[in-house]
Amino acid sequence: MSGQYDVLIVGAGIAGSALAHALSTITSKLRVSPLRIALLERSLAEPDRIVGELLQPGGVAALQKLGLESCLEGIDAIPEHGYCVVQSGQIVHIPYPDGRRGCSFHHGRFVMALRERAKRAPGVDVVEATVNELIECQHTKRVLGVRATRPKSVEKESFFADLVIIADGCFSNFRNAVMGKALRESTTRSHFCGVILKDTQLPMPQHGTVALARGHGPVLMYQISEHDTRMLVAVKHPVPHDLKGHILKDVVPHLPASLHVAVHEALDKDRIRRMPNSFLPAVEQGGKYTREGAILIGDSWNMRHPLTGGGMTVALHDVVILSKLLAKADFRNWDQMSNLLSSWYWSRKPLSSTVNILSFALYDLFGADDENLAVLQRGCFKYFERGGECVRGPVSLLAGIAPSPTLLAYHFFAVAFYSIWVMFIHPRPAVNESNSDKPLMLSPHIWEYPGLVVKSVTVLWTACVVFGPLLWSEIRWW
Incomplete structure (x- = not known):
């Protein structure tokens, strides 16, 4: 003894x-x-x-x-002052409120x-x-x-x-x-695959960077020391056999061009390490x-x-x-x-439920792999672009300083309804028959509205399917 x-x-x-x-x-x-x-x-x-x-x-x-x-x-x-989200070359800034700081x-x-x-x-x-x-x-x-x-x-x-x-x-x-x-x-639906980028500057220094790749999991990057930046690629289960090839072909093109060389060098020099993303x-x-x-x-x-x-x-x-x-x-x-x-x-x-639900709800939105989730993902990005409370509320939840599942539900379904509004009103990519390199953006025509009404129902249902089981897993009694 x-x-x-x-x-x-x-x-x-x-x-x-x-x-x-x-x-x-x-x-x-x-x-x-x-x-x-x-x-x-x-x-x-x-x-x-x-x-x-x-x-x-x-x-x-x-x-x-x-x-x-x-x-x-x-x-x-490294002090962290918030996030920036990158999608299709566009960047939206999501600062922590009231000068609060995180750390990596x-x-x-x-x-x-x-x-x-x-x-x-x-x-x-x-x-x-x-x-x-x-x-x-x-x-x-x-x-x-x-x-x-x-x-x-x-x-x-x-x-x-x-x-x-x-x-x-x-x-x-x-x-x-x-x-x-x-x-x-416990359940595992995805893995994080990580490497270290050397002497790399992110689009916004001292901010976590989330890059959205349509049809693939999000990429998370943040500086963890003077010379090291962590890159984590979310990969759905099961992990692709050729993981390096998957990252180079399907993920890197969605990252800011300034990071491409550093990512290639990291994949050549460093082994890709994996960690299961489990829910318990x-x-x-x-x-x-x-x-x-x-x-x-x-x-x-x-x-x-x-x-x-x-x-x-x-x-x-x-x-x-x-x-x-x-x-x-x-x-x-x-x-x-x-x-x-x-x-x-x-x-x-209050805090654990907020963080737990938000983590998987955001993963589902940021890793959109079907049409309805893609609508919610685009709406989420546009919601952040509005600024004000549309940024302050969500980032307060993310930062762990607003422990409120009720506030989380409010912003999640606000994103869902705003996504539907965006689907009806905002211009979207269309076929450019003029062979110009500039993408053609067109708003939906009025005769498309009946189909969009039907799609709105499926988008809202998808939001409920994402949020509902996560909420139930936190509130049910044992």
């Missing part, structure tokens, strides 16, 4: 490291002695991932509440900074060990701790605690064991359907599409709420813990 702790945290990623620091900091002020916390991580080497590199303003605000904003310093991070960085450097703060927190032991299994009480099945193996050792050590928190990420090994009957299945709605924990003595946090419990960069914002916001609730809790009293976890679930719901 390696020791008895108050709390074991499995996984020293974003959520695990931040929670270890937060619990130590809060309880040091409330208790005579701080909690004894063991933070276990398979490898304490710097992680290397292609996602988790963009922190929205809402996530920056959560870091500040946790006293961890200094983790963004000294890692060559190499994921591994940020994680290492969080781990370092956790190591310095009173009562926290950071242990490099692979957790192999949960330790359960034979009679009650309550989780009492974990067995883990340190590097270069085959012997399993036992770590015991009154509470075990699982934060081992999207590929969690213990999700099934903890959630039991309450578990929902959160299920209320505690009660009789989840395992006593253990809870989940972060991607091990709740996942959404990384297109909007909201994952870390949700995780850090979860830590802010959960750490305050746990500070005065009796971990051995599972009835009390169940009530606490229910309070946490519903307190986090």
Whole structure:
């Protein structure tokens, strides 16, 4: 036995490291002695991932509440002031409201900074060990701790605690064991394929760039250090066999011409890395359907599409709420813990639901692969071009500073109805019989209106089909 702790945290990623620091900091002020916390991580080497590199303003605000904003310093991070969306050579600017700022960085450097703060927190032991299994009480099945193996050792050590928190990420090994009957299945509809562009200037510096390619997934680009710019290409499942050829042929022509050389060089020098974009709605924990003595946090419990960069914002916001609730809790009293976890679930719901729904709704619109979605995509672009509240509202949702599913539903269906208006009124590409290089744009003729009325119904129905299941997955009771 390696020791008895108050709390074991499995996984020293974003959520695990931040929670270890937060619990130590809060309880040091409330208790005579701080909690004894063991933070276990398979490898304490710097992680290397292609996602988790963009922190929205809402996530920056959560870091500040946790006293961890200094983790963004000294890692060559880049301030982000908003987005620009590129479609068919046109660009629309979507700034964060009220001077709010996000931040982009190499994921591994940020994680290492969080781990370092956790190591310095009173009562926290950071242990490099692979957790192999949960330790359960034979009679009650309550989780009492974990067995883990340190590097270069085959012997399993036992770590015991009154509470075990699982934060081992999207590929969690213990999700099934903890959630039991309450578990929902994760689904994967697409992948992000990433490379690093070297010394590249985006159309708007210090802004995330979203390029829309008709019939293909969106491309997301943002600078993550002085010399590195991340490019993520969304590819629908299954991934094409010739991935490089797909990107060169079907994606690159839709990017700004100034980026073509950098993309070609990156594809020649760097291997294309893939990450599944999974959806896992959160299920209320505690009660009789989840395992006593253990809870989940972060991607091990709740996942959404990384297109909007909201994952870390949700995780850090979860830590802010959960750490305050746990500070005065009796971990051995599972009835009390169940009530606490229910309070946490519903307190986090406005932000997590907004980010989760928005991530997949935007992916469906930006990755339009049928005629009705293409209408919604064009309408969305035109909606942003209107500026004012048509930009401020959506980007506040995206930034994680307006946690409101109601506001999200308002803007989503405002886009849907505006898309229908655009379909009737705005000029659209037509066949240019004069053989001129200049594209011919014509408004619909009045005799086309009956067909457009029918199409309007199918477009609105498509919007409902996109939004409805996502909303239901967040509001249904378990």
